[in-house]
Structures are given as C-alpha cells and as structure tokens.
Amino acid sequence: MTLFKRVAAATLLTVSLAGLAAAQQPEPKQQDEFVPVSQLPPQDQLPAAPLLVTAYAFVWVALFAYVASVARRLSRVQREVERLESEIKRGTRA
Amino acid sequence: MPKWFTPLAGLCAVMFAASPVLIANAPYESTMGLVQKIFYYHLPSAWIFLLSAIVCGIASARFLFGGSPRQDRLAYAAAELTVLFGAIVLVTGPLWARKAWGVWWQWDVRLTSSLMGWMVAWAYLLVRKYGGPGSDKLAAGLALFGMANVPFVYVSVNYWRTIHPATSVVPTLPVDMGMALWFSVACFLLLFVLLLRLRVHLEEQRARLDALYLAVDD
Numbered sequence: 001m002t003l004f005k006r007v008a009a010a011t012l013l014t015v016s017l018a019g020l021a022a023a024q025q026p027e028p029k030q031q032d033e034f035v036p037v038s039q040l041p042p043q044d045q046l047p048a049a050p051l052l053v054t055a056y057a058f059v060w061v062a063l064f065a066y067v068a069s070v071a072r073r074l075s076r077v078q079r080e081v082e083r084l085e086s087e088i089k090r091g092t093r094a
Numbered sequence: 095m096p097k098w099f100t101p102l103a104g105l106c107a108v109m110f111a112a113s114p115v116l117i118a119n120a121p122y123e124s125t126m127g128l129v130q131k132i133f134y135y136h137l138p139s140a141w142i143f144l145l146s147a148i149v150c151g152i153a154s155a156r157f158l159f160g161g162s163p164r165q166d167r168l169a170y171a172a173a174e175l176t177v178l179f180g181a182i183v184l185v186t187g188p189l190w191a192r193k194a195w196g197v198w199w200q201w202d203v204r205l206t207s208s209l210m211g212w213m214v215a216w217a218y219l220l221v222r223k224y225g226g227p228g229s230d231k232l233a234a235g236l237a238l239f240g241m242a243n244v245p246f247v248y249v250s251v252n253y254w255r256t257i258h259p260a261t262s263v264v265p266t267l268p269v270d271m272g273m274a275l276w277f278s279v280a281c282f283l284l285l286f287v288l289l290l291r292l293r294v295h296l297e298e299q300r301a302r303l304d305a306l307y308l309a310v311d312d
Contacts, residue, residue, distance in 0.1 A: 046193050048127060052128055052131055055135065055136070055189040055190065058186065059139070062178065062181060062182055066178050074296045077300055081306060087310065
C-alpha cells in the first residue's frame with residue numbers, strides 16, 4: 001500500500017468515527033420560552049462597560065484631536081502672516 | 095478673536111468636566127442598563143451634526159446667491175464640524191447598538207441617511223481641497239444637498255419601520271435623565287459655537303495670508 005493510500009484510508013476512518021460520535025450525541029434542548037437578557041448565563045452576556053468607556057473615550061479623543069489640529073493650523077498661518085507683514089514693512093521678500 | 099471667546103472656552107471646559115458626574119448620577123434605563131448612558135453624548139452630538147449641516151447649507155446658499163466670502167468661510171468651517179460631530183454619532187451609535195440591538199449596524203433609514211449626510215460633508219471638504227478653481231461654488235452646491243438631507247434624517251424614524259427609537263423619546267424622559275441630557279446638549283452647543291468661531295478665524299487668517307501674498311507679488 002502506497003503512502004498516499006494509507007493517508008487517505010486514515011483520513012476516511014477519522015472522518016467516519018467523528019461522524020459516528022456526532023450522531024450519537026444527544027440533541028441540544030430546544031429553547032421554548034423567552035429569556036430576559038439580564039437572566040442569560042454570564043458567558044452569553046455582552047459586557048456594557050467596555051462599550052461605554054470606548055464611546056466616551058472616542059468622543060473626548062476626537063474633540064481634543066480636532067482642537068489641537070485647528071490650533072496647530074492657526075499658529076502656522078499666523079506665523080506666516082507675521083513673517084510676510086514684517087517683510088512688507090522692510091520692503092523686501094525672502 | 096472676540097473677548098467672549100476665552101471665558102466661554104473656560105466655561106465649556108468646566109461643563110464638559112462636570113458632565114460625566116451628572117451622567118453617572120442619572121438613573122439606569124430599565125431594559126438597556128449601563129450602555130444606555132452613551133445616549134447622553136450620542137444624542138447631543140447628533141443634533142449638533144444636523145445643526146452644523148444646516149449652518150453649512152444656509153451659508154453656502156448665501157454665498158452662491160450673494161457671493162459673500164464671509165459666508166463661504168462660515169460654510170467651510172461648518173462642513174468640517176459636520177464631519178467631526180458626524181464621526182462621533184457614527185461611532186457612539188454602533189457601540190450602543192451592539193449591546194442594545196445585538197448588531198453593530200443596521201441599514202435602516204435613520205442610520206443610512208445619517209451616513210449619507212456625513213459622506214456629503216466629506217465630499218464638500220474633498221472638493222474644497224482638491225477641486226481647484228471654482229471648487230468653492232461646486233462645494234456650496236453639495237452643501238445644499240447636505241442640508242436637504244437633514245429633515246429626512248430627523249423625521250425618518252417616525253415614518254418608516256426602523257430599529258432606531260423615534261423622536262418621541264426625549265419629551266417622555268424622567269426629570270433626572272432629562273437634566274443630564276439637557277446639560278450635555280448645552281455643553282455640545284457651546285462647544286459647537288466656540289469651534290465654529292475658532293475655525294472661521296482660521297479661514298479669516300488664511301484669507302489675510304492670501305491677500306498678503308498678492309501684495310508681496312505686486
């Protein structure tokens with residue numbers, strides 16, 4: 001038997017056994033009534049705190065970044081205005 | 095900058111620093127719990143997003159039909175603020191929705207039209223930056239579409255079946271929740287006025303710089 005045939009046979013056997021094991025497992029119990037979100041098991045609940053903190057952090061960071069961006073642009077333009085005004089006063093241009 | 099700017103900026107900073115205390119002390123909403131507190135920044139930023147789109151649209155209309163550069167500067171400043179507050183709305187909303195609705199996003203009419211308004215504001219800024227000569231008038235036309243979208247965004251939840259709450263929520267809030275909300279609205283409104291003034295000042299300085307370059311070239 002070639003190596004390829006041995007590997008194929010082993011794979012077939014594994015898949016068959018896995019299928020057999022899955023077929024023998026009992027079916028999960030069907031949920032037949034409403035369960036409030038607050039009564040879900042802990043592993044099914046989505047924590048609210050990280051979402052809340054992320055939302056507020058995003059707002060603060062976005063506002064700070066915008067104010068910093070406008071301040072940076074404004075100081076650059078004002079520096080340039082002052083430079084040109086002084087050049088005009090001197091009657092020259094660099 | 096005008097004299098009122100610095101004291102009002104200080105007041106705005108103090109109000110923003112105090113807002114988390116009021117929000118933390120507001121009662122929990124019975125079905126959503128803690129995550130509902132995103133509402134206190136989400137709703138005011140949504141209102142400011144719509145307000146700045148209206149300011150941009152009106153200033154653009156006055157620029158188109160009156161030709162005033164002052165109105166053009168106001169429209170440019172308001173468009174940038176539309177993008178800023180729109181980004182806040184479009185990020186805080188899905189963070190709240192993930193817990194409350196079980197999904198990050200839903201292509202319902204309120205969310206989709208808000209996204210569209212935000213993209214129109216982006217389009218305005220991109221046209222202004224890369225459009226070349228005449229882009230100011232082209233962008234002003236875009237701003238009119240952005241403004242026309244605002245009433246649609248607002249009333250959409252009352253006319254279409256949507257997962258988003260209707261506009262009737264705010265008048266029915268209990269007093270403690272209402273106080274925290276209106277305080278946040280005051281914070282965001284004051285911030286909007288200050289940022290708009292600051293951004294218009296930047297455009298005024300840029301216009302002054304252009305005039306100086308022309309004077310030097312002559």
